[in-house]
Amino acid sequence: MAASTFCFALSPLSKIKCNVNIIYTLNKRTAFSGGLSKIKGVEKQVAALPERSSQGPRRPRREAGEPRTERMSVDQDWTAVYPTAKSFKQNAVPLPVRMGYPVKRGVPPEKKGNLELIKIPNFLHLTPVSIKKHCEALKPFCTEWPNALDSDAKCEEHFPIQVQSKDFVSAGPSLRNPKARIITLTVKLSSLNLDDHARKKMIKLSGERYNKESDTLTITTESCPLRQQNYDYALYLLTVLYHESWKMEEWEKEKTRADMEEYVWEDSPSQKNILETLLRMHAVEKCEEDGGVQKELLGRPEVEEYKDSVTKLKNEGENECNIQQYKDAVKKLLNI
């Protein structure tokens, strides 16, 4: 850089006491030239330093002009200044923004020459005004929204499957982005025609892809190289899941209690315990007509209540309401 070499050369110069002030004696007589005698006239040192080019006075270093924000009027058209996504230009943005780690005992650095502001993405090209303009310009390309679909619920009802894909735009030598091939397919299981067994089987088959709270099945495919292929694959997976969950395999009959998704009271230890307790309480004849006594016992409303409360506790977890219900049921059952 020219400036740095200038500094290096200057230190030996200062030791040479040349008569720098010759040309300034004229000015010394005038009242206003107070501090001129200290000026280091570079071109006068030509004789002392032969390597300095003797082509006359060096041109003054170019001054930075004023930023064009000074000339911007308050009611200018901002969409003309930032029509497309561009990096932050401190020359063109009339806002006194500051960004970065604060200078010691000071404030974050100003926008002039601030790399932090340039690195981050900005949305100066998407002000509400410009978005309105864009929407107006794009209206001729759009068709009317169908009148029948005027609420979200109706959209859900008629179009239960939603497919999402992403498009990427960037400046670079290549248009292609490998992330653009990913397809995400979401569907609510309630909108599918599933009976109880099919639903449970489907949930088991989908595993992590099923979200219990929102009852949505999400299938993400990215294994094929093209988006169209991924889309076809996702639909194929959905179809296969659906049909498979309706089928009943031989070995499914061997479903044990450990495979059950939810707690079933029949044939559970809790039922057995209650029966024993009740039998002991009522001191009924043992083992005669077990089936009938059991059924009669189980048919009682307190037992029903108890069954409900235990099922609830096991399925929904423990909370105030459930435990209260359990307590009441037990009390009734045991006549406390």
Added chain:
Amino acid sequence: MKTWNAEAVLQALASTVNRDTTASNYVFQDDSYLTPRTSREFKLYYLSQESGRNAAKYFINTFPRYFQKDFAEPHIPCLMPETLELQIDEVSERALTECIQLRKVKAAVDMFDQLTQMGSPVSLDLTNDLLDLICLYGDQEPAQDVPPEQRTNDMGEKHDEIKIKKGRPRRASDFLKIVWGENNNAERIFNMMPEPNSCSYGALIRGMVKHGSIPKAFIMYNDMLNNQLTADVHTFNALISAAPYLKEKYSEKWDLIIDLLKQMAYQKVKPNVLTFNAVLKALQRCGALGRVQAFPVLNEMKALGIAPSLASYDHFLGIFYKAASQAQEHKEIIQEVLNEVSGKSFAAHDPDDVNFFMNTMKICLDTKDMEQAYKLQSLLDIGENWKLLGDSFHQSVYYGRFFNLLCMMEHVDVVLKWYRELSPSLFYPNSQRMRDLFQALDMDNRLDIIPQIWKDIKRMGHDNNTELVEEMLSLMAREKHKPEVQQSFAECALDVKTLYKQTDYGRVQLNWSASSLSSITLILLAAGRIQQAWEILMLFKVTNRVPSEYLLKQFLDCIQMNNNSEQAVALVQISASFCLPLTSHLIKRVQQEFELNEEQKNTLSQLESSLFE
């Protein structure tokens, strides 16, 4: 189902964007340090970008083996290296075709000669292609491929045959103008041809017209007619454009053109827009006859269904508005023309299209017609017409003339609005335009804006123009203004003063003159800055300039307001040192209006007595 083309969405979004009035041209970096501020810088930066691009292209094409890897997806063919060197080594027609495609004139001619010497005749089409190539470049290599030091001697001889107008400094275009030499390769090859067809004749005629050998072109044309061949529309266009140079008298020129047009009709060659443009351009050199025939030509053009291009209108106006003095006679013509073109979007059909805006604005300037100028300016906003404004030279001339007209005719608010809109994004006003602006400000009493305009002047680099600076200073110094305005003037004047100081680098930008010194002093006095005004007064002696009487009187008035008798006496001493006739008057005034002590009274009486010696 409505369909759109591939870019329809982008075009729709682009239509929402207007021009940014504070930004410079889009090719430059948008930074306060890097944008060009004067027209000289603009040209320099623009050309340096172009030269960088050319250098890069040169490297890619010279060393194609390093640039084979293709990163672009999808493939961009124009970024890959081009083959500029001949690949085929043998002597054959294929090699000749390749030479012609790569536009290597000398190599093609050599190849042709070798082929004929070998005895294998070259086909008619290929020979015609070769003739086209030679005639296009006038038997020289295409200029940019051959650096000046490589041009051979025989090329150099042809360049000496150029006549240079006396008194005009040689321009680069003079050296590059190619002249049709005697016995050049095109004629030689043509004479060797057993059966030249109309294409061959056409190539030769057009080459001769392009490179200035017009009588030969007409001889060749007569040859062609004798051989019962029909020329095509391009040949006719060339002949028509050459006709005015063949004859001297207006009527003869016109008769020749009519003759050619009749032959065109007889041979059933359809004219195109370039034909009529050539006719109109020729009419510009036909004096009064041109004015008579201009309208019929234009009507004929429309009757044939050929839409006039901007060049047609440009030549048409050029027939009527040759000199500024004639402008008043034909006012309604420009109105008619502009009415006809307004609202239409034009495309480029003729290389002369770009002159339309520049020349028409000159006519508006000469006729002082603001309405037509606005019509012309609004034509630029329609469709793609801005592309026809031309390169930066044409653009700067056009906007310069427009601004000139505005300053003359319009109220200063309108002028300032256009000023902010046009500069510095579209053009860089030169110092003459800035003086026009000052006059406009003066006319409507808006001199308070001068300090802001001064900032612009400094930015554009006109601060080394003595006349401009002095005019500005005298405008500020002329009258009294409101106090805030006066203070801003004082700041501006002090800023100007720094220009007269010697910079660190030993150069002085401006030299003091009596008017600039007195203007600055008056401005500072009006703002009440007596000490600074005093410093300037001291400069008079140093620079050997004489202060005016008005200035000294004003100074004394100011001093009187502060009642500083020291300064008053010093002022009188200064006046005496210049031996001004005003001195005695000043002495009397000081003696009467100030309270003086003994010493001061003595000084004054000494001065008084020295006056009468």
